[in-house]
Amino acid sequence: MIEYRQVHKRFDHPVLAGVDLTVESGEMFALFGPSGTGKSVLLKTTIALVTPDRGDVRIDGESVYYGGDGALERARRKVGYVFQNAALFDSFNVFDNVGMGIPEDQLKRMPRMELARRVWNALELVNLEPDEVLSKIPSELSGGMRKRVGIARAIIGRPEILLWDEPTTGLDPINTAAVERLIVRLSDNLEVTSLVVTHDIEGGLLICDRVAMLDAGRLRFCGTPDEFRRSDDPVVQAFQDRAAAERALDIGEPR
DSSP states (O other), X not given: OEEEEEEEEESSSEEEEEEEEEEOTTOEEEEEOOTTSSHHHHHHHTTTSSOOSEEEEEETTEETTTSOTTHHHHHHHTEEEEOTTOOOOTTSOXXXXXXXXXXXXXXXXXXXXXXXXXXHHHXXXXXXXXXXXXXXXXXXXXXXXXXXXXXXXXXXTOOSEEEEESTTTTOOHHHHHHHHHHHHHHHHHTXXXXXXXXXXXXXXXXXXXEEEEEETTEEEEEEOHHHHHHOOOHHHHHHHHHHHHHHHHHTTOOO
């Protein structure tokens, strides 16, 4: 469903240095790696929020960058993107924020009642009470609620693929677990392919079919969660040890 082919990206230094990765249709896939290794940058290349310097991305077999007229638009129609910090419009209420997830040409033609129905259903799918939140603006919502509104916006367009950029960043352990359960439920119920960039290694290992790890802009590991846990690669082992120590610190356990 998603293929990254020799993706390179450089800002003031190389961020992605030739990433080859395939995510299969219907798969729950997690992408790990230390900060600054290009995880979110790779995710953004999927729909040209960041354009690679070299390489290509293919969505459902079609090149995003070399597929000719309309290729990028067709790719974006298939993808829902959950931004790291929700990225809601501060001056829009929840109704308008969620409605923005529908492609503009469809939104212009859509009757108001149909839009209201779609927004209502999307909010219910993310466990929010529509009648309680529809008229609120983002500053009136908790962090966890803003995350859910961002997810509702990503799914309202009925995508085939969901891209999750650090969906649990800033959440406490209880809300982190709730969002991870939501990711699994939505991926199953909506029958989508999910690619999750996450710092919560243990959570990603629990919910995903396969995982990969980026290190210094390159793919260091790709395999099942069990293979990741058992890896004898010293870089992978060190990353797991560091993540376990950070997790213990976050939940107040002795290290």
